[in-house]
Amino acid sequence: MSIPPKNALVIGKQGQVALALRATQPQNIKTDYRGRAQLDIRQPDAIHKLLRQKPFDLVINASGYTQVDLAETQHSEADALNHLSVKQLAISCAEHNIRLIHLSTDYVFDGKQDQPYRPDDVPHPINAYGQTKLAGEQALTRYHPKNSTIIRSAWLYSPFGNNFVKTMLKLMNSRSEINVIADQQGSPTSAIELAQFIWQISLQDTTSPRYHWSDIGVTSWFEFAKQIQTCAIEEGLLNKEVNIKPISSQDYNAAATRPQFSALDCQHSYCLRQAKRWQTNLKDVMKTIKNNEET
Numbered sequence: 001m002s003i004p005p006k007n008a009l010v011i012g013k014q015g016q017v018a019l020a021l022r023a024t025q026p027q028n029i030k031t032d033y034r035g036r037a038q039l040d041i042r043q044p045d046a047i048h049k050l051l052r053q054k055p056f057d058l059v060i061n062a063s064g065y066t067q068v069d070l071a072e073t074q075h076s077e078a079d080a081l082n083h084l085s086v087k088q089l090a091i092s093c094a095e096h097n098i099r100l101i102h103l104s105t106d107y108v109f110d111g112k113q114d115q116p117y118r119p120d121d122v123p124h125p126i127n128a129y130g131q132t133k134l135a136g137e138q139a140l141t142r143y144h145p146k147n148s149t150i151i152r153s154a155w156l157y158s159p160f161g162n163n164f165v166k167t168m169l170k171l172m173n174s175r176s177e178i179n180v181i182a183d184q185q186g187s188p189t190s191a192i193e194l195a196q197f198i199w200q201i202s203l204q205d206t207t208s209p210r211y212h213w214s215d216i217g218v219t220s221w222f223e224f225a226k227q228i229q230t231c232a233i234e235e236g237l238l239n240k241e242v243n244i245k246p247i248s249s250q251d252y253n254a255a256a257t258r259p260q261f262s263a264l265d266c267q268h269s270y271c272l273r274q275a276k277r278w279q280t281n282l283k284d285v286m287k288t289i290k291n292n293e294e295t
């Protein structure tokens with residue numbers, strides 16, 4: 001059994017996962033949250049310098065270039081953060097013998113499978129974001145194989161930052177009709193639940209290099225939007241029904257192609273931490289959004 005970490009560095013401060021990590025942080029781990037203003041991990045020496053100065057025994061990389069469509073035209077910006085910075089981070093953490101937990105995505109898979117992807121299934125990304133995230137994973141495995149863990153997650157929502165749930169709430173409150181993609185399936189995932197799993201992994205002696213974590217259940221963006229509407233009306237976050245129209249990915253015509261089916265097989269992770277259905281977590285998140293509005 002290894003010694004639990006005492007001093008953690010979380011890379012990312014105002015991002016969705018960073019805020020969820022802060023909201024769920026174990027009291028016995030002193031944690032320093034650094035976003036791009038405090039630590040620009042694209043600067044080659046920045047990480048190395050910080051790890052030399054401070055006695056961190058755990059680094060959680062919650063940073064990333066996450067704009068999936070923009071990554072198609074800004075490939076080098078996405079690669080700089082999702083791949084080259086991760087390589088540098090892996091090299092520095094290996095040199096200082098620091099445990100590194102890194103976040104990745106369901107978009108490393110091509111979506112052609114008809115059953116949830118397992119951690120050891122072969123990735124094959126179909127968009128630039130997925131390619132840069134996979135390159136980051138590969139750098140981590142190559143440069144810090146002994147003490148690093150990749151956690152892949154998907155379709156994150158929370159009361160924090162920008163996400164599908166918050167976008168839907170805004171649109172539903174301002175329009176009478178919205179179009180939502182119905183031919184992509186995945187697992188909506190509470191960032192709060194993901195954060196709790198990350199903290200759990202950080203306290204655990206793990207032998208697996210990769211974990212998958214999502215809420216339980218598989219659905220489409222269209223069905224997810226309908227459930228958001230139902231919950232929003234129940235919680236008083238929306239006072240009328242809007243017409244939600246199912247459309248195809250082709251009609252939506254986003255810059256980046258998304259996998260049609262990117263559900264993650266999380267059985268291995270669920271042995272370590274009990275998960276809940278996405279509808280249950282969605283209700284909890286909606287309640288928090290409602291409470292935040294009232295205070």
Ligand SMILES: NC(=O)c1ccc[n+]([C@@H]2O[C@H](COP(=O)([O-])OP(=O)(O)OC[C@H]3O[C@@H](n4cnc5c(N)ncnc54)[C@H](OP(=O)(O)O)[C@@H]3O)[C@@H](O)[C@H]2O)c1
Pocket residue numbers: 011012013014015016017018034035036037039040041042061062063064065066081103104105106133152153154155156157161162
């Ligand atoms: N969102 C999803 O649905 C989803 C799904 C699967 C996996 N993931 C992965 O989860 C991780 C976090 O995603 P997220 O949704 O929390 O993303 P996010 O909300 O877009 O946050 C991105 C974070 O990256 C930090 N960052 C950006 N540029 C940086 C730089 N140069 N140096 C240091 N930090 C920098 C930001 O710092 P500031 O705090 O200063 O803004 C922010 O905290 C990413 O690796 C992403 O690929 C996300």
